[in-house]
Amino acid sequence: MEIGIDSFAAASAKAGGTAADSMQAIDELIERIVFADKAGLDVFGIGEHHRREFLDAAPTVLLAAAAAKTNRIRLTSAVTVLSAADPVRVFQNFATLDLISKGRIEMVVGRGSFTEAFPLFGLKLEDYDELFTEKLDLLLKIRANETVNWSGRFRPALHNQAIYPRPLQNPLPVWIGVGGTPASFVRAGTLGLPLMVAIIGGETHRFRPLVDLYRAAGKKAGHSPEQLTVGLHSLGYVANTTEEAVDDYYPGYAETFTRIGKERGWPPVTRSHFNAQTGMFGALLVGGPEEVAEKIKRHSEALGGISRLTFQMDNAGLSHKKLVQSIGLIGSKVMPFVNG
Template sequence: MSDVIFGLDTFGDVPVDDSGVPVSHARAIRQLVDEAVIADDLGVDVFTVGEHHRPEYSVSAPETVLAGMATRTSRIRLGSGVTVLSSDDPVRVFQRFSTVDALSSGRAEVILGRGSFTESFPLFGYDLSDYDVLFEEKIELFAQLLEEKPVTWSGTVRAPLVDADVYPRTEGGLKTWVGVGGSPQSVVRTAKYGFPLMLAIIGGQPERFAPFIDLYNSAAAEFGTTAWPVGMHSPGFIADTDDQAKEIFWPHYKVVRDRIGALRGWPPVRRQEFEAEIQQGSMYIGSPETVAKRIARAVSSLGVGRFDLIFTSGAQPISARLKAVELYGSEVVPMVRELLASHHRQGSTVA
């Protein structure tokens, strides 16, 4: 457990300034780059940026933002979380990320997904009725592109390729994950192609995802592929005290959660539900000590090899976001590592 990877994840939520006014998309993107620099300086392992095409988010082209981060960082890995492969072209995705890989001297990675929002489908001319076949065919093609050899491929969702060379090539391969929200079929598909699995655990007790990890491992054994250490990402926020973290996070989280709920027929979220999720579920909100203990418990109980904290959810103030990044890198991650190492030495899991 001492070699667990720790990352920060964001969807590029547009923050507010000190006067409570939302900043421009341009400033929000520059803010993300500043946060990645801080995370790099403090020893965080990975910084990932999600893709959205909605007004409350600033990032629609993660790899372009990651390229900017690559020029200002030196050691942190830089990835998408996620790239919506279904509404993109696998060849262009590979080319863009291999370019980021070159700029970062081999630090790029991509997390492929189908996307929890579907606004990219009509935006780029795809039919939602093809939701499943789009991802199935495109991930098949992407897996071939990762071999970095001439590709011959045909399907129903794009023009065929015949002995096609795709450039630029990487110097050491492109690390590729698949993000899964809880579909057994998606877990099996990930194992089929030999990709590492990233679980989006955004609600409920994390232990309920243990069967998906077991399924991934058993499916990989059946396919004869590699069962990589599984990753998880979950929302959270860190401040000096538990109460400060909750009060900063809650009002902005409620706006986001109720907006999503309105689209999906959910009732408005209540404060009691929020508090219960912090105590027993998959929200890691509080002081550095509180958050570190809960992350260590989740990592230990599931046996995952990577934990990413989604540190933005709505329009949190810039100053609070910066503080959360600093506390995660300087205090939370070292505490989690020590807790895991201590319990490993004792031969027990974190209680």
């Protein structure tokens, strides 16, 4: 199983953080990616948001900086909000990244879990699914063909248009990022694309019927089981002991998800809720190395086997030092436990 990190490039936790604080946060993020490369992790992903608390509005720029300073780790988006982007520019950016990285770039494309990108780029939220369907179709056509003929509703048509540069990898890896919408799982399976499932709460095993839908749709469309790979994006944090991990992670987690909950109508986070999420069946991967490794194995079994697991851990206000320590433990202890 490949194991790595996804980051949303959290901004400084300081009230009224300055541009200098943002500069430091980005510098530390690149340091963590370089450290993850040296620590033996398989993949590092950068999200895309257009909110004050995140610095990942231009993820390909961050990935380019990381690509120039790393040697072996695969670099990916997590996710590219394709509904709000031009697929031509998305492909060109990632093809260029693939050349910079010498063939280590992937992209996970999705519709996004926040909605700020739609008004920002002059799009209608009611076109949420239609935008993604059409733009994914164009992106895959560009990936497969140097010269493209295409027409759609949301973008000017392309007539015998050659699109450059071409990536080193052929094809450039494209994953579909999904939450809990059945149609999204079916679409990924029908297209034969690898699936990245974001499970940030609840009980992981409850997603098994959706993963089965994905595999059934892929089989029906004629894709081999080996092509229908499943990855899991989970909130998590590893410390030397479970007690240390919980003490470090809980305060920032509770603050972040209580704040987001006010926007979405969720109840405030309580310690009992958190304890349920870090328990045997809950989605959070927070604990000591051996406990987290065992939980990753249970998650994989519950979903019928996963090929990739990414931790999202910079959403709890943890210091750069704590995050680096956690990455080191994942590389030195969690990965050997999982794959040994």
